[in-house]
Amino acid sequence: MKTLEEQLEALISLAISDYANDIHIQCNDPIVSIAFRGLHGLKAINCISLTPQFIEYCKFKANCDSSIYSIPQTGRFEMLIDNKLILIRFSIIETFHAKSVALRILNGVSISNFARLTHDNQAIVQLNELSEITAGLILFSGATGSGKTTTMLTFLKNLKNKRIYTLEDPIEQLHSQFMQLQINEHRGLTYSNGLAHLLRHDPDVIVLGEIRSEQEAKVAISAAYTGHLVCCSVHASSAFLTLGRMLDLQASTYDLLAIVRAVVYQQLVVDVQTKSRSAIYDILDQEQVKTLLLSA
Structure with missing residues (x-):
C-alpha cells in the first residue's frame, strides 16, 4: 500500500x-x-x-x-x-x-480558447467580439456548475495588453496574468474597500468573482460607473432572468440601462456521441438588454 x-x-x-x-x-x-x-x-x-x-x-x-x-x-x-x-x-x-x-x-487545468468550451461557432464569434468592449458591465450567468466562471476567465485570458484585477470570495482558479485579491472581511478586506484599493492601481478590467448579495451588486455597479470594464458572474436560469436577478438585488433599471453592455448566459449539454459536455450560449448585446429592460 x-x-x-x-x-x-x-x-x-x-x-x-x-x-x-x-x-x-x-x-x-x-x-x-x-x-x-x-x-x-x-x-x-x-x-x-x-x-x-x-x-x-x-x-x-x-x-x-x-x-x-x-x-x-x-x-x-x-x-x-x-x-x-x-x-x-x-x-x-x-x-x-x-x-x-x-x-x-486552483491552478492545474488551463483553458485558453472558446473552442474547448463550445461547438457553437456563432457563439465563439460573439464572445470574441465582446473583447472590443472597454467600459461597462458584462454579466456571465448560468446555474451552479454550468461553467460560467470558466467562460469568464477564458474571456479575460484572451484580452490583450490589459491590467486585470479580481475581487473573489473564494478564488476559484489561480491565473498568473491576473492580480487576484481574496476577500477577507474578518481582516477588513471587503468588496467595497477592495475596490477602492485596486482603483489606485490603474486597472483596465475589474472582476468580481460572483454577485450574491445587494452589497456585491452595488460594488459592481459603482465599479462600472468609473469607466472601467467590469466582469461578474451571477446565478440565473436564463439570460432574461439574469437582469431580473440584478433587479432583485436592488440594482435599478436606470443603472442597468446605463452600464450593462452584454449578458452571457450558458448551459452545459451532453454530446451523445462523445459523452462529453459542451456549453450552449444565449448572448444579449447592449441593445437587446435595453429592449428587455424597457419592456419588462
Whole structure:
C-alpha cells in the first residue's frame, strides 16, 4: 500500500491529466469513493484506492483542526507535481456516519480558447467580439456548475495588453496574468474597500468573482460607473432572468440601462456521441438588454 503522501500525489496527478478541477471524496468507513468533475461532468474513479486515514492526512496538510468534527472546515495546501507547484483548496463536512471532502485544484487545468468550451461557432464569434468592449458591465450567468466562471476567465485570458484585477470570495482558479485579491472581511478586506484599493492601481478590467448579495451588486455597479470594464458572474436560469436577478438585488433599471453592455448566459449539454459536455450560449448585446429592460 502506498503512503498517504503517495496516495495524494497519485490522486492529484490523475485529476490534472484528466482535466478535472474538482475531486470529490466520500468516506463511509471503511468504503472510500472518489469522483472527478471537469469538462466531461462528474465521473467515478475506480483506478485509485484510498485508505480512510487519507482524509485525516489531508486535514493535517490543509492546516485544519483534526479535533473538530461538528462544523465544516476549509483550508489550503500546495504540492509539487511534475515540477509544477499545484495549489489545492480543501473543504470537509463530517457527520456521525460519513465524511465528504472536496479538493479544488486552483491552478492545474488551463483553458485558453472558446473552442474547448463550445461547438457553437456563432457563439465563439460573439464572445470574441465582446473583447472590443472597454467600459461597462458584462454579466456571465448560468446555474451552479454550468461553467460560467470558466467562460469568464477564458474571456479575460484572451484580452490583450490589459491590467486585470479580481475581487473573489473564494478564488476559484489561480491565473498568473491576473492580480487576484481574496476577500477577507474578518481582516477588513471587503468588496467595497477592495475596490477602492485596486482603483489606485490603474486597472483596465475589474472582476468580481460572483454577485450574491445587494452589497456585491452595488460594488459592481459603482465599479462600472468609473469607466472601467467590469466582469461578474451571477446565478440565473436564463439570460432574461439574469437582469431580473440584478433587479432583485436592488440594482435599478436606470443603472442597468446605463452600464450593462452584454449578458452571457450558458448551459452545459451532453454530446451523445462523445459523452462529453459542451456549453450552449444565449448572448444579449447592449441593445437587446435595453429592449428587455424597457419592456419588462
